[in-house]
Amino acid sequence: xxxxxxxxAGNAEDAVASLQQRAAGLDRQDxxxxxxxxxxxxxxxxxxxxxxxxxxxxxxxPEDVAAFIRDGWGGRLIRGWxxxxxxxxxxxxxxxxxxxxxxxxGQAIIADSTTVVLYKLIRAALAAVQDADRNELVLDTExxxxxxxxxxxxxxxxxxxxxxxxxxxxxxxxxxxVRQVTGPRTAVVLLSHVAYRSGHLADLPAITQAAHDAGAxxxxxxxxxxxxxxxxxxxxxxxxxxGCTYKxxxxxxxxxxxxxxxxxxxxxLNQPIWGWMGRKDAFEMAAGYEPAPGIRGFLSGxxxxxxxxxxxxxxDLIEEATMAAIREKSVRLTTFAIExxxxxxxxxxxxxxxxxxxxxxxxxxxxxxPSFSKETVAAMWEGDVIxxxxxxxxxxxxxxxxxxxxxxxLHGMLAxxxxxxx
Amino acid sequence: xxxxxxxxAGNAEDAVASLQQRAAGLDRQDxxxxxxxxxxxxxxxxxxxxxxxxxxxxxxxPEDVAAFIRDGWGGRLIRGWxxxxxxxxxxxxxxxxxxxxxxxxGQAIIADSTTVVLYKLIRAALAAVQDADRNELVLDTExxxxxxxxxxxxxxxxxxxxxxxxxxxxxxxxxxxVRQVTGPRTAVVLLSHVAYRSGHLADLPAITQAAHDAGAxxxxxxxxxxxxxxxxxxxxxxxxxxGCTYKxxxxxxxxxxxxxxxxxxxxxLNQPIWGWMGRKDAFEMAAGYEPAPGIRGFLSGxxxxxxxxxxxxxxDLIEEATMAAIREKSVRLTTFAIExxxxxxxxxxxxxxxxxxxxxxxxxxxxxxPSFSKETVAAMWEGDVIxxxxxxxxxxxxxxxxxxxxxxxLHGMLAxxxxxxx
Numbered sequence: 076x077x078x079x080x081x082x083x084a085g086n087a088e089d090a091v092a093s094l095q096q097r098a099a100g101l102d103r104q105d106x107x108x109x110x111x112x113x114x115x116x117x118x119x120x121x122x123x124x125x126x127x128x129x130x131x132x133x134x135x136x137p138e139d140v141a142a143f144i145r146d147g148w149g150g151r152l153i154r155g156w157x158x159x160x161x162x163x164x165x166x167x168x169x170x171x172x173x174x175x176x177x178x179x180x181g182q183a184i185i186a187d188s189t190t191v192v193l194y195k196l197i198r199a200a201l202a203a204v205q206d207a208d209r210n211e212l213v214l215d216t217e218x219x220x221x222x223x224x225x226x227x228x229x230x231x232x233x234x235x236x237x238x239x240x241x242x243x244x245x246x247x248x249x250x251x252x253v254r255q256v257t258g259p260r261t262a263v264v265l266l267s268h269v270a271y272r273s274g275h276l277a278d279l280p281a282i283t284q285a286a287h288d289a290g291a292x293x294x295x296x297x298x299x300x301x302x303x304x305x306x307x308x309x310x311x312x313x314x315x316x317x318g319c320t321y322k323x324x325x326x327x328x329x330x331x332x333x334x335x336x337x338x339x340x341x342x343x344l345n346q347p348i349w350g351w352m353g354r355k356d357a358f359e360m361a362a363g364y365e366p367a368p369g370i371r372g373f374l375s376g377x378x379x380x381x382x383x384x385x386x387x388x389x390x391d392l393i394e395e396a397t398m399a400a401i402r403e404k405s406v407r408l409t410t411f412a413i414e415x416x417x418x419x420x421x422x423x424x425x426x427x428x429x430x431x432x433x434x435x436x437x438x439x440x441x442x443x444x445p446s447f448s449k450e451t452v453a454a455m456w457e458g459d460v461i462x463x464x465x466x467x468x469x470x471x472x473x474x475x476x477x478x479x480x481x482x483x484x485l486h487g488m489l490a491x492x493x494x495x496x497x
Numbered sequence: 498x499x500x501x502x503x504x505x506a507g508n509a510e511d512a513v514a515s516l517q518q519r520a521a522g523l524d525r526q527d528x529x530x531x532x533x534x535x536x537x538x539x540x541x542x543x544x545x546x547x548x549x550x551x552x553x554x555x556x557x558x559p560e561d562v563a564a565f566i567r568d569g570w571g572g573r574l575i576r577g578w579x580x581x582x583x584x585x586x587x588x589x590x591x592x593x594x595x596x597x598x599x600x601x602x603g604q605a606i607i608a609d610s611t612t613v614v615l616y617k618l619i620r621a622a623l624a625a626v627q628d629a630d631r632n633e634l635v636l637d638t639e640x641x642x643x644x645x646x647x648x649x650x651x652x653x654x655x656x657x658x659x660x661x662x663x664x665x666x667x668x669x670x671x672x673x674x675v676r677q678v679t680g681p682r683t684a685v686v687l688l689s690h691v692a693y694r695s696g697h698l699a700d701l702p703a704i705t706q707a708a709h710d711a712g713a714x715x716x717x718x719x720x721x722x723x724x725x726x727x728x729x730x731x732x733x734x735x736x737x738x739x740g741c742t743y744k745x746x747x748x749x750x751x752x753x754x755x756x757x758x759x760x761x762x763x764x765x766l767n768q769p770i771w772g773w774m775g776r777k778d779a780f781e782m783a784a785g786y787e788p789a790p791g792i793r794g795f796l797s798g799x800x801x802x803x804x805x806x807x808x809x810x811x812x813d814l815i816e817e818a819t820m821a822a823i824r825e826k827s828v829r830l831t832t833f834a835i836e837x838x839x840x841x842x843x844x845x846x847x848x849x850x851x852x853x854x855x856x857x858x859x860x861x862x863x864x865x866x867p868s869f870s871k872e873t874v875a876a877m878w879e880g881d882v883i884x885x886x887x888x889x890x891x892x893x894x895x896x897x898x899x900x901x902x903x904x905x906x907l908h909g910m911l912a913x914x915x916x917x918x919x
Contacts, residue, residue, distance in 0.1 A: 116574070123574055129570070129575045129577075129578075137567050137571075141562060144537075144554050144558050144559040144562060145537060145554075149537035149553060149554045150537075153551045153883060153885065154878050155551075155750065156551075188772070188797065190772030190797040190798030191609060194772075216784075220783075224776060224786035225770070227785070327803040328570055328577065328800075328803060329799045329804070330801070332798070347616075348613060348616045350613075350647060352643075360642040362638075363649070376610025376611055376612030376643065378751045379751035379753070380751040381804045382804045383751075385566075385803070456576050461574060461575060461576065463575065466782055
């Protein structure tokens with residue numbers, strides 16, 4: 076590093092010692108500390124700072140899944156569908172609604188991948204817009220890539236105009252911006268609740284209201300908020316929402332997504348992929364498609380039962396812990412990470428790409444530095460610290476409230492400092 | 498039962514004894530007999546005649562999956578994507594192509610559910626048809642329900658006309674029928690290779706040729722043939738195909754589907770669900786969708802890694818056994834089942850709804866009787882025999898060449914006879 080950082084070396088050692096004490100104290104006070112040991116790998120020195128990409132498995136998951144293969148799949152065979160599996164997408168959806176989404180029963184379901192769920196929801200939202208003059212779809216430049224790509228394709232096939240909000244990554248998408256671009260031409264607003272890069276937490280209730288005031292419908296992407304931020308979708312009057320289950324819900328790599336459809340849209344729900352599992356009386360196999368009533372009409376193909384098993388353990392744990400306690404720990408974790416940043420990384424020229432106000436961020440922070448690259452993170456992955464890289468120059472530090480300890484955060488961020496000093 | 502069956506009771510006992518000897522002999526001669534013990538539950542008295550709905554798990558699967566959760570997901574965490582998982586849909590697709598589909602590498606991929614894959618393939622096929630006058634989609638009345646429902650939705654959104662071939666279930670869809678309905682207005686022909694109810698095996702090469710002669714493209718649904726019937730998709734010049742992996746490929750309930758896109762369509766492949774995993778350089782997360790080259794452009798969302806684990810064991814086994822040997826055993830199994838039908842069930846008024854010519858059937862047979870109902874099959878499920886029911890009055894007997902024994906077939910069909918005599 077450049078010379079001007081050298082004089083602070085002694086102070087930095089003091090600072091680290093003080094941060095270590097602070098981490099130990101925060102871990103002692105952590106009311107969710109007992110949850111950490113329920114996850115595989117938390118007894119190793121590994122600092123895992125990417126649970127917001129892929130959450131750790133619970134310790135119970137290998138045996139839960141193996142038992143399902145032996146006794147459920149292997150023992151009940153085809154009978155399992157009638158006995159339990161056919162209802163599982165809705166049963167888990169209801170539990171998710173209760174534990175995580177703030178959704179009363181019958182509005183959430185597990186299905187497909189996030190991308191396919193978003194495709195179906197956006198098409199369903201467009202179908203629900205009666206006014207032919209509303210041919211604009213609003214989204215923002217900080218939206219997750221799949222959301223951006225999807226709507227390009229949909230705009231092409233449906234003859235829609237995309238209205239892009241140019242979001243300042245540090246400030247995040249604001250209610251004012253949404254008010255400015257929405258109006259009598261707006262059909263649908265598609266936004267991410269927590270921005271995948273900056274961690275900015277959008278004001279979901281106010282933006283939903285703004286969209287509704289303009290006569291538009293909203294589709295929220297909850298990938299980075301489900302399981303880390305308290306949600307009240309029913310209370311906010313959200314129209315549609317989607318999210319993934321492999322981040323804070325620990326469903327495993329590529330576990331199926333969830334969809335939320337507000338009950339006021341269920342009776343007229345019109346999603347484009349008409350498959351047997353979404354049909355009324357699926358096993359009649361009768362001629363002609365008629366959607367099943369309620370959220371079940373959102374289904375298309377055979378539900379990925381195998382991929383739904385792991386998330387159930389986390390949902391049980393979340394119900395026990397409560398989302399309020401999880402969010403509280405999440406705020407403490409990100410606050411502590413920012414404290415470490417201020418002490419150790421800001422002096423090295425690192426910039427915080429995440430809002431400082433706790434109410435404006437989710438459960439990850441992003442640290443920018445001109446020297447950060449894919450290779451920086453790849454080198455860290457070979458050691459015992461695993462953050463993620465986000466283009467063009469960000470190291471993203473994800474903090475999973477149920478499995479991350481404060482000492483783990485410090486350990487990981489010290490490794491980032493060491494990279495800069497290396 | 499009615500009185501006229503009574504006199505054959507003595508003969509029937511002789512017939513059963515003779516069939517038992519025959520079953521034992523066939524099992525002794527079975528070159529794939531050793532495979533059966535590799536599956537869970539084959540050491541119980543259960544007669545499982547529904548592997549064509551949900552194949553049994555391999556004995557290795559619980560530990561394979563548990564080890565993946567502990568060491569792969571739990572140990573490699575997010576690093577697993579770069580190290581292996583991102584390539585898995587194509588790697589397994591290539592193995593499937595080699596072992597099962599008759600497809601050279603780079604044309605098959607694991608993704609989504611069968612329904613979603615078919616939606617994307619049909620839309621891609623329609624996009625590949627350049628001629629705007631071709632606005633008809635041909636399918637048949639014996640096609641699987643999800644195929645029929647899907648195209649209704651697609652026809653509505655794309656302004657297409659559906660041309661239905663009224664298939665005689667016993668005879669199956671024929672080349673002549675396809676020639677009759679296809680012509681200068683035909684865009685796409687969508688058919689099932691093996692009919693889900695009757696088990697009729699369509700003449701895939703000749704029908705593909707007939708569609709091509711009419712200037713149309715074909716999409717084949719291989720759900721009931723992949724893993725039971727020899728396939729040569731490349732040789733037949735098939736355009737697109739889809740199938741599921743939870744039947745003869747033992748992927749587990751709701752395991753992801755596969756897609757095949759003939760290489761001549763890859764350069765211009767245009768599927769409608771534009772997601773991050775199908776984009777060129779996905780992790781650049783750059784603005785604007787550009788499809789990844791080759792079959793990867795078929796992907797939309799995050800691949801269901803968890804759901805891909807179980808099928809790998811079966812693909813290894815199929816490569817070892819060869820599809821030729823599997824098909825040979827399949828024919829022996831269905832031939833024996835028809836022999837039992839002739840001896841024991843035909844005299845009781847049961848009708849065979851499946852072609853008698855081995856070259857015209859897949860690996861299941863369907864038995865119709867006025868008294869057969871959902872309740873008949875539900876009652877059998879409470880015992881140790883598991884066939885399936887297919888409306889309006891069919892008991893479907895599915896025979897999985899790798900895991901079904903000849904004695905198991907006889908045991909199961911005796912239970913069907915007992916129902917009729919009960």
